[in-house]
Amino acid sequence: MSLIFPAISPAIRISRTSDCLLRHRSNQSLIRDKLVSESFGRRHNLWFSPGHCRINLQTGRQYKVKSEDSEGILSSESITLDEQTLEEELQSAIAEENYGKAAKIRDTLKDLQKDSKTSLLVANNRFYDSFRAGDLAAMQTLWAKKEEVCCVHPGVKGISGYDNVIESWEFVWANYEFPLEIKLKDETVYVKGDVGYVTCMEFVKTKGSRWGGQYVTNVFERIDGHWYICIHHASPVDL
Structure with missing residues (x-):
């Protein structure tokens, strides 16, 4: 059974992304929240995955996933969030002069890079x-x-x-x-x-x-x- 959530505003989506990464960095062995990205041609979807659900950060829609899919996501040390995708989103936000969103994405990128360095x-x-x-x-x-x-x-x-x-x-x-x-x-x-x-x-x-x-x-x-x-x-x- 799938649960549908209302659309989430861009600021909340990016804020949740940052919060997830910060929690992951503080206790990587226990926190199960991860981020993944998927690419379909020129379209990119960002996913926030707490437990056995996946939330599309563009639409706010939540999906249940099979346990083996969830475990595959959780096993990735890199948090499988594509830096290139975030950089593209950053440039897009700057081009749209949405500087608040750009600042949030920039913070998320920094958190991701710190995790990789660690x-x-x-x-x-x-x-x-x-x-x-x-x-x-x-x-x-x-x-x-x-x-x-x-x-x-x-x-x-x-x-x-x-x-x-x-x-x-x-x-x-x-x-x-x-x-x-x-x-x-x-x-x-x-x-x-x-x-x-x-x-x-x-x-x-x-x-x-x-x-x-x-x-x-x-x-x-x-x-x-x-x-x-x-x-x-x-x-x-x-x-």
Whole structure:
């Protein structure tokens, strides 16, 4: 049985969108409210999905959805709200001189981007957790399984291809005693769609040695809602 709600004004629609994203950021593991976008040619529909219902933010109409559809929506770390769609809506609101609506959309975009940056930092931390522990099994799960991936260890040329990259970590760790001491400073995060990167200063100390410093760029790709590292480039820095 479908429930029909009265049309919602644009300001309320966008406000609810912002509220949903803020709740999601505050407790991602518990809050089930998500946003999805669907495209049909040049027409875009934005959906707000609390529980097992979906509300079309353009019309205010609510629909029940099958549980498997709802779970598919909820499993997406990216909140599956297309940034490009919101950017188009923003430009449209500006062109219409509807600056109140434009401000709301801009706030929603900022919330979405902050959420993506947070999940990317979590992925970057997982990479360094495996680095510290010398955990090859964990490292295998963190890299995108593609021939295009590349790893540049300090002082050597790049190694390409998933299998070669994983083998290089095994070789690098051969003479280390774990856990290693690793500190990160000056982390900067950038995300655009399903690609993002983290730059930072990486300080590594092995047993009986001094700290070594590298300037690092870690590039990630979001695949099926999860961030996978594609490029690790570490350049030695004199301390």
